[in-house]
Amino acid sequence: MELKTFSALAEPNRLLIVELLRGGPLTVGEIADRLNLRQPQASKHLKILLEAGLVDVHADANRRNYRLRPEPFRELDEWLNSYRLWEERFDQLNRYLQILQAQPNSRRNNDVEDDRQS
Amino acid sequence: MELKTFSALAEPNRLLIVELLRGGPLTVGEIADRLNLRQPQASKHLKILLEAGLVDVHADANRRNYRLRPEPFRELDEWLNSYRLWEERFDQLNRYLQILQAQPNSRRNNDVEDDRQS
DNA sequence: TTAAAATATTCCTTGACGGGAATATTCTTT
DNA sequence: AAAGAATATTCCCGTCAAGGAATATTTTAA
Incomplete structure (x- = not known):
């Protein structure tokens, strides 16, 4: 099992991002908005999710669409x-x-408080 | 989903402990031996696994038998x-x-390298 | 009662991680 | 070319987690 998957999901905001992306691909700004994150933090977390293989990016002009990758989930399964x-x-x-x-x-001797009488 | 589960499994040695415990309950010393850990570290990791609900303990005289709990895995599932x-x-x-x-x-304009001629 | 075994706990130090703020980069629009 | 939008990156700082070493605790054995 890939450790990176667990580490990536162990961070609250990243888990939220993953849950959010279930609804479909989202842009960095959209993710930051919906989770009340500042854009740099969103980017950083997405980078980690990217390196863990949990998401991939599709550049669309100015924006970057991040979406979930199914592989890590299959692996987890x-x-x-x-x-x-x-x-x-x-x-x-x-x-x-x-x-x-x-x-x-048969009498067992674990769990038994202590019943010898001195 | 419980974050604690992911954090607990995100640590290499703890993941090893979990894998090891699939074979059945083990004692702190046994775990430390098989994973080449020092006893204190084994205890510490087991404490964290315990608090995350991934294992439980059964005191048997001097020793403590740790074993996997199925619930977190069901939850993950x-x-x-x-x-x-x-x-x-x-x-x-x-x-x-x-x-x-x-x-x-229909022609799309993403992914297209750049084909205008000067 | 004392010694030894098994385990837990504490203290210390170090490295990694996350957030904030500022800045760099890239692309679009005018 | 210049301004602005969207995103990435860097630097700094505070916190937390993990390992090492020593010690405390509990139970057995002598």
Whole structure:
């Protein structure tokens, strides 16, 4: 999994930008306006998103249209896939533990406060 | 989407810890060993993962067993869901643009290098 | 009770990051 | 050519996060 993706999304304003771009490509100025950012900060954040591969740019005369790229999201999705298998095992383990707990025969010594009488 | 999840996963060693814990619960020392971390750093990273809800602890005498929690991954998955819809629209738009490009009648002025003759 | 093991916490230092302000760059319009 | 709009870049500063080293805490073992 690409670390850059997580770092890029870990910043509040950048996550907002990403969410915003779901509605379609936007210009730097539009992004700055809607998120109440100053233009330089918008540009800086977009640069980082760009280097992380989360967006790309299409120059249109004076303006630059930024839009989301689907690849990082697909990658994230595949990464999560390797955890879905793990989740299943996790659930199975839980069920197993509940079965164990339902059997009152063997005493366990964790969780037990302290019951020796000096 | 929880920002803490992204920040927690944005750190190299913490991402490694998470990947490592897929194999099952591990002790602080085991984690430090396998990742060549010093024990204090392992503890610190685990604390952050704990506060982000990515892991939980089960005290067992001297040792502490850390294990992954499934919830953040499910949340991430649901967040990605809202992007799958967007991806579809993205693909449709791409197809549409290719159709436009296949029609050589209307001339576009973006992307065109510069073809005026002096 | 004392020593040792496993873990957590604190203090310190350093480097990266984000915002503010100013400035540079590029393109358009007149 | 000159002015203005849209964007990028630079410099400065304050903050925060991470590693190193030392120490505190808790539990087991002797």
